[in-house]
Amino acid sequence: MTYAHDMPTPEKAVRTDAGLASELRLSVMRLRRRLAAERHPDNPxxxxxxxxxxxxxxxxxxxxxxxxxxxxxxxxxxxxxxxxxxxxxxxxxxxxxxxxxxxxxxxxxxxxxxxxxxxxxxxxxxxxxxxxxxxxxxxxxxxxxxxxxxxxxxx
The missing domain is CATH 1.10.10.10 (Winged helix-like DNA-binding domain superfamily/Winged helix DNA-binding domain)
Incomplete structure (x- = not known):
């Protein structure tokens, strides 16, 4: 069984290239979605x-x-x-x-x-x-x- 305290923290995860890739992907996608949501409501x-x-x-x-x-x-x-x-x-x-x-x-x-x-x-x-x-x-x-x-x- 894996407990929450056994899971790598984001700080530990980004120490590996795979962890960095995962965190960067997530951050960039979230920022992209947020920026997309800021479009003018009249923009079709x-x-x-x-x-x-x-x-x-x-x-x-x-x-x-x-x-x-x-x-x-x-x-x-x-x-x-x-x-x-x-x-x-x-x-x-x-x-x-x-x-x-x-x-x-x-x-x-x-x-x-x-x-x-x-x-x-x-x-x-x-x-x-x-x-x-x-x-x-x-x-x-x-x-x-x-x-x-x-x-x-x-x-």
Missing amino acids: LSMGQLALLGALYRNGDQSVGELAARERVQPPSMTRTINCLADGGYVERRSHPSDGRQVVVALTDEGRAVLLADRARRDEWLSRRLAGLSAEERDVLRRATPILQRLAEAD
Whole structure:
């Protein structure tokens, strides 16, 4: 029989890579859910649709294939998402500047406005939470942010 006092504490668990992976996964997923909950109630877009708008905002016009690869989904799934966003006026399709056979997807003014309003609302919530941390804790997060980014982008 295992008793509660025999179970590793979170402090002990993160001493191993497996324990760190488990605690980090849980923390990141909880934070993601909390940030998702901070979306504006009038925003009709899913988190996946907002991620697509964010990719276009950061990287400019892209083909369906480029967007699918970046978001790690199959091209038919990306096409469905783009069709939905185009129907709502958030993106538009344009001719590729150097290859007339290709189409690129571009962010519209409406798409940019919805994305930036959503980001501002969630950034405001997170800024309020960060303000409650010590300077040392905020410094740890500043140093961890590029590492988390690398983990997110790793193949």
